[in-house]
Each structure stands twice: as C-alpha cells, then as structure tokens.
Amino acid sequence: MKRWYRILSAALRAPRLFYLGVALGILAWTTFGAVARAQTASDISLAAVHVTQAVYGEPLILGKDTVVRAVVGYTGADATEVRVTVEFDGKTFAETALAQGKETAIDVFVGAPQNFQTQTINVRVDALNATADVDLANNAQTLTLPMVKPNETIRGYFLPVDWTAEQRARYNFDTKFPEFVQENLNFLRGVYPLSKEQITLDYTLAPHMLAPNEKRLVDNQGETDGQAMHLLYATIALAARRLKSDASLIVGVLPPGWYAAHGKRGALGMALRDVKGVVTGQYAPTDPTTSAHELAHIYWLYEDYDYAISPGRPFTWIDRSGYYVQERAPQEISDTKKIPTFLSSGDPDQSFWVDTRAYEYLMARFTINGNGQVSEPLILAATMANQIEPDGKNYPSDYAAGFQRFDPDQTVYVSVGAAGMRGGETLQARWYFDNQELFTDKQTLNAGSAWYAFALRDKSGLADGAYRVEIYLDGKLVKTSKFEVKSSQ
Ligand SMILES: [Zn+2]
Structure with a gap:
C-alpha cells in the first residue's frame, strides 16, 4: 500500500536556496582563480x-x-x-x-x-x-x-474507477488522464529492469462505476471489510479484462479523495496479496509512481516506510546515484541531496527513484524465476527477507523481499540470485554486526540459474544495531546487503 507522508514543506525548501547560493559562490571563485594561470x-x-x-x-x-x-x-x-x-x-x-x-x-x-x-x-x-x-x-x-535479458512482460491497463461527471470536469480528465498514464509508463520504464518493449500501458477514458456493495472498504467499526475489498478488486478485474483481455496488470484509478471518503484515510494505492495482477491507486497528477509502487508488491517487495517504530520512517533513501534516462534527468545523491525510493510513503514535495535493493531484486526475479539469460555468470542480487520460499526455491516470500528492519526474534534471510553459473562455484555469506564478523556460511552452486539462501538467527534474540552480510563468489566480494535489528513498538 502506498501512503501519504505529511510534512511542513516550507522547512525543506529553505535550505535549497542556501545551497544554490553556495554553488554560485564556488563557481564565481573558480572563474576568478583560474585567471592567474x-x-x-x-x-x-x-x-x-x-x-x-x-x-x-x-x-x-x-x-x-x-x-x-x-x-x-x-x-x-x-x-x-x-x-x-x-x-x-x-x-x-x-x-x-x-x-x-x-x-x-x-x-x-x-x-x-x-x-x-x-x-x-x-x-x-x-x-x-x-x-x-x-x-x-x-x-x-x-x-x-x-x-541481462530478463523474461517478464508488463501489459498494464489503466481503468478509471468511480469517477463522476462532475469529477471528470473538475480535473480536466479527458486531457489529463492520458498524460498521467504516459508519465506512469515513463516512470515504470525508468525504474524497472526491463526493456521498453516489455512494459506497455493502455487505458480507457470511460470510467467503470461501482455498485454500493463494492465500495464499502470498512465496516461500521472502521475495520477493513475483506469481502467488500475483494468485490471491489473483482469488479475492476472483470471490467478491465473485458476491454483488454491480455492485461497482466490492471490499475484501477480512483478519483482524488476516494480512499478517505471510503474509510481508508492516508492510502494512495493498494495491492491485495491474494489478488494478483490488480492494484488500485488514487489519481495524483503530480505523482506518477503509484503504479510502480503497487506493481512492486505484486512481485513481492515489501514497503520502504516503517511506522512500527517511533519515530516512524516515511522514506528509504536511494543508496547510489542513478539516471532517469527517459526524462533525461540525473538522479544524483550527495551529502545534501537525498532521494526517496518509490516504495517509500507518498509525498507531493518529493520526486522518487529506485535503489539497488529493489532494482537488483527485480532484475534477479525477472531473470531467474522467468528463465531469462545473462551474458556471463552473475550474482544479480542479495536480497534481505524475513521469510523465504520452501522446497529449495529460496527466494523471498510474498511481501518479504527487501526487508530492512528485523525484530530481535526474527530469522534474517538473505536470498542470493545466481544466474548462468557454470556449477561448482563457492558462494559464501559473511555476517557482520557493527563491523565485527559473526560467522561465515558457504554453499556450492549448481550449473544454471537459481536462488540460494543464508540465514541468521539467535534463540535469545539478536542484539539491536546495524548489520550487514557480504556475499563472496569464489572468494571475490560481489554483494553487500545492510539491515538493522530493532524491536517494533
Ligand atoms: Zn505499499
């Protein structure tokens, strides 16, 4: 689910002017100093x-x-x-x-x-x-x-849901909705590790109207009404598939304020774990990231916000600079410039990008689970998870991939995605707490592509603090994944 994060945006804007001033000052100084030589x-x-x-x-x-x-x-x-x-x-x-x-x-x-x-x-x-x-x-x-040649296709269909004629007029729907779909497409093509041909979006301008029993998301006590929620997703799926039978992803786009009006205050989008391929999102013309966020849940990624601790964390910041090629926009980070991941909370004052955790996990999932190819043997990802799939599958379970904070009594897993292996390589996991090595574990790899899992647990509870796991392939460091242990409130 994608949620709002509310902040005093004025407090964030002031420093940007200050940095601009510093940057201009440096520029002027460089030009002046250069004259001498x-x-x-x-x-x-x-x-x-x-x-x-x-x-x-x-x-x-x-x-x-x-x-x-x-x-x-x-x-x-x-x-x-x-x-x-x-x-x-x-x-x-x-x-x-x-x-x-x-x-x-x-x-x-x-x-x-x-x-x-x-x-x-x-x-x-x-x-x-x-x-x-x-x-x-x-x-x-x-x-x-x-x-890497991942094998996955996203055929998205944007279905406007429950828009009244008055709302369509107010938001200039017939002009703005196609632009909104195009911006979602650009963002998906930007942040997902797939070719542009593997991601396409289509839409209709004719809204699908809901019956009263399909929009009762909460009961009289304010508790989630699971049955009504499933009726909502079923009617959206049926309506969209009548129009686009080969859609692999259906995005029901609700008018602004719809979730709050139906008891789900703070929500921006939702994916039901047991209804695959259908997500809903509220129309937010300045935020093209909701479909990328909800779609990531369909591929089992967890949230990048954490309100189970105090103070809550609305954002995960990207860990490495990147580039929004489709928009020709560098995504550079520095000590003074942070960019949240698209799996963070929504915020009208932020733009979002993708970090190595989500990008590498999706690349590995699309390549290993989908029978994709690599041009040479590669460790594609070392994804933290609080649960992994049984029977030797070893990849993160649903809503468990990219987990960042573990409770002391949880088992910490790292799922390592190995693609195109020759067979016989040694994969080693070295676990560290606070820069102190805890222990080392190793496995021998089979030929081909597969996930391999390593686990860290402590019966008496892991100590709070910062951890990391380093993954070595035949003695060479190939991935480092960080995580934290801290109790939920
Ligand atoms: Zn979410």
Missing part, C-alpha cells in the same frame, strides 16, 4: 565514465534506454569546447559541449542496446580547440559491462 598549458581529460539505465554500476538490460555520462576535466581557464565520442552496441554517438573546471558531466544518450553480449564501451573526449589539450593519453576509457 591562464597562460600555462591546459589539458582535457576523461575523469570518469558511468553507463547507466537506472542505477549506477548495474549490468545492462537488453533493450533498455541507456545514457553514458562522461565526466570531463579541464585545467585551462574559462570553458573550452569538447566532443565526447561513445562506441556502444556497435554504433557511434557524439556530443559536443563546453567543459570547464575539474568535472563537467557530459551525457550521451545511446538508445537501447539490441545485441545480447557482454558489452565493450569505448568513450573518448577531444578538444575542438587544439591548444586546449597537452596530454592526449588521458582522454579515453574502455568499460566492459555484462548484460
């Missing part, structure tokens, strides 16, 4: 390269839009024109831009890779003014990135 020989260099589809440092997904970010350094005064050239997936791309100072990010959009193989990516930067570059040895980098 204007006559010395200057150099262009390629400081770093990031090849990104959603999250930095992940394998490439076949058919998913990609950006190559070249970080260019320039020692000269002022700015100089450079050309960044990228060889990617058998094609060459170039971008011309101004470089100034130690780090100028130049983004080259290279489309979606179509050749399924471990990719070699060549990136170089050249000065357009020959006098701007004394050292040509530091202008190029080559990256090698494995590829």
